[in-house]
Amino acid sequence: MKEKDLKKLVSGAINSDTSIDLKTYEWDSLIHLTILMELEKTFPNKITSINGIADINNFNELKKILISKNILIND
Amino acid sequence: MIKGSYQFASKKVDLANNANLKNYEELFKKTGIKYIYRSTENETSLTLGESAAKKLLANINEKVESLIFVTQSPVSTIPSSGCLLHKKLNLQNDCFVLDVIQGCSGFPYALSVAVNLLKNKQFKNCLIVTSETYTKYIDEKDKVSMPLFSDAASAIFINQNSLPKMHSSYFLTDGNGADNLCIIKDKNEKKLFMHGAKVFTFTAEKVPEATNILLEKAKLKIQDIKLFIFHQASSVVLSTIKDRLKIPNEKFYTNLENIGNTVSSTIPIALIMANKEKKILSNEPILIMGFGVGYSLAGGIFTFD
Numbered sequence: 001m002k003e004k005d006l007k008k009l010v011s012g013a014i015n016s017d018t019s020i021d022l023k024t025y026e027w028d029s030l031i032h033l034t035i036l037m038e039l040e041k042t043f044p045n046k047i048t049s050i051n052g053i054a055d056i057n058n059f060n061e062l063k064k065i066l067i068s069k070n071i072l073i074n075d
Numbered sequence: 076m077i078k079g080s081y082q083f084a085s086k087k088v089d090l091a092n093n094a095n096l097k098n099y100e101e102l103f104k105k106t107g108i109k110y111i112y113r114s115t116e117n118e119t120s121l122t123l124g125e126s127a128a129k130k131l132l133a134n135i136n137e138k139v140e141s142l143i144f145v146t147q148s149p150v151s152t153i154p155s156s157g158c159l160l161h162k163k164l165n166l167q168n169d170c171f172v173l174d175v176i177q178g179c180s181g182f183p184y185a186l187s188v189a190v191n192l193l194k195n196k197q198f199k200n201c202l203i204v205t206s207e208t209y210t211k212y213i214d215e216k217d218k219v220s221m222p223l224f225s226d227a228a229s230a231i232f233i234n235q236n237s238l239p240k241m242h243s244s245y246f247l248t249d250g251n252g253a254d255n256l257c258i259i260k261d262k263n264e265k266k267l268f269m270h271g272a273k274v275f276t277f278t279a280e281k282v283p284e285a286t287n288i289l290l291e292k293a294k295l296k297i298q299d300i301k302l303f304i305f306h307q308a309s310s311v312v313l314s315t316i317k318d319r320l321k322i323p324n325e326k327f328y329t330n331l332e333n334i335g336n337t338v339s340s341t342i343p344i345a346l347i348m349a350n351k352e353k354k355i356l357s358n359e360p361i362l363i364m365g366f367g368v369g370y371s372l373a374g375g376i377f378t379f380d
């Protein structure tokens with residue numbers, strides 16, 4: 001997965017009417033669950049086992065952890 | 076076969092038309108729930124449990140020798156709610172009474188204890204009552220927990236003639252997850268707090284593992300199990316379990332759409348409904364598993380006569 005695909009996935013989960021800045025946005029519990037679900041669909045059995053993924057509430061941390069697991073390819 | 080009854084709380088909530096929920100369609104994709112039941116001020120885990128049990132006992136001509144009351148929303152801890160239910164049901168004094176406070180895994184715990192008590196001929200029969208009123212701790216504006224949890228009770232009666240065979244059982248506890256689903260105090264009010272993502276990752280990892288352990292202990296395979304009844308947590312949790320274990324749709328029981336997550340009552344209500352729908356046949360193995368708050372997980376493979 002590339003960063004632009006992850007941005008699309010996260011933006012879709014946030015599903016906001018107004019434009020949001022992913023660099024500063026902190027998501028809530030329901031959005032978090034949606035992001036995990038969507039990632040799980042793309043990478044079955046690889047997401048929920050990642051230590052700490054349930055603690056993340058922003059795009060940059062998610063990006064970092066997915067890069068460390070070779071799920072996200074650095075552009 | 077399974078003798079049981081259930082009782083929902085009286086306030087049925089149509090989530091699609093609830094003013095507190097924006098974007099219900101999106102929410103439904105995660106929860107799979109259309110209706111929940113909320114208890115009124117006068118309804119408690121004791122009154123709901125009493126009601127479910129009395130409906131069942133009206134058709135049973137045996138003195139109850141043991142009672143297991145499963146509730147995590149008890150009206151009393153001193154004395155135990157089991158003693159209060161015993162009184163309400165006017166049971167005989169020489170009766171074994173046990174309270175189980177394990178939330179969503181409570182029913183498999185109770186069934187395992189009951190089967191062993193009866194198998195060892197300690198008692199002739201056992202009445203298992205589950206009852207929960209989690210919604211008393213959930214604000215109607217809480218967009219995480221309100222559209223999930225629902226109040227209901229169930230009662231299941233087993234005796235030596237209807238004693239299920241337990242092929243395997245498995246229990247898992249991880250107190251490190253205690254703070255992720257718990258009661259917190261907010262301005263002197265008790266409120267339910269749930270960290271959805273953490274509970275979801277625990278479930279997605281541990282339930283498939285535990286299912287495979289149960290199967291291995293019973294020397295059975297997925298295809299040998301006629302029906303899987305998992306705790307009806309939410310559709311996202313259930314579909315993740317189903318996909319990971321590759322369980323065919325027709326063997327995977329769900330009923331949460333019109334009921335909601337009734338905590339310890341989801342599995343017995345599902346058992347009773349599946350039985351009525353003739354999905355539980357004599358001597359065909361059924362796998363049940365409860366999981367969640369604690370973290371706690373309990374499951375078993377049973378055949379019902």
